[in-house]
Amino acid sequence: MRTSIAVLVLVLAVARAAPAGDATGAFAPYEDLLEVLADLTWHLKDDAYRFPPPKDPTGHDLYQLALHRLENWEKRYPGRLRDVTGYARAEALEHLGEYKAAADLYRQVAALPSPLAARAREGGERAGAFADAAALPEDAPDVDGALAALRGKLEAWSKVVTRYGGTPWEPPALAEEERLEAMAARLVVAHRRAVEDGTTAAERALRFLIQKHAESKELPGHILHLADFYAELARDYVSEHERPLAFDEDEFVHRADRALDTYRKVATWDGAREKPEAQARFAALDAYKTAVLGRYR
Incomplete structure (x- = not known):
């Protein structure tokens, strides 16, 4: 990706730097187009899966900021450095997950007499592959249909991951795969009562997500969802065993402590954006546990 900025610099080197005019605010174009392109290009190889x-x-x-600044630039200077701004906008859109729009822009640049045309053709092919996978349906009116749709889409993204493995485009493909697997897990959890052995299947789905995506930036969130699931099981036990003689304190404590231990992992995770939420849920469940035990003792 860094190679592309060298081409952009070459194109801009022969063109006079265009002033931004009187636009204001964070989304205003900079005094020199290179300032926008430099910020964008510096982050083109960022790992979107892990960070x-x-x-x-x-x-x-x-990425959003660069896209808006480039769009504002094009509005103020229509037709000027069209290949450069078009290519850069396509890169920004691609990193924002707007693969179809990115593919269309890449193809427009590829059709221009520009030093960027060859790289734009490559980008159009890549963004097109991502767009094809992203366009597949991921929901349906019933649970079985939704799970089948998710399986089909996951297979498509798995092929994209394999195709672009070891490149800067593997992380965004992994992130898409992770998002779909998280959707499938939430679907199983939400409908666990309607599925045979649904509780076991739901826990297995949540744990699979944690194990497979242990390097993901979303890992604290996955653990938090598992803790929520365990907390729900603890509350379910109380609602299903309301009579004093039916209530087993050891079983309830086991379920509640399992949830609390899982919440604690995120509540003590420095740097995790989910940390405050986990701390609040830990405190709420701990108070609930104390109240329930006080009621039945």
């Missing part, structure tokens, strides 16, 4: 998207000093998502 959160980059922010600029204003706190905005860098």
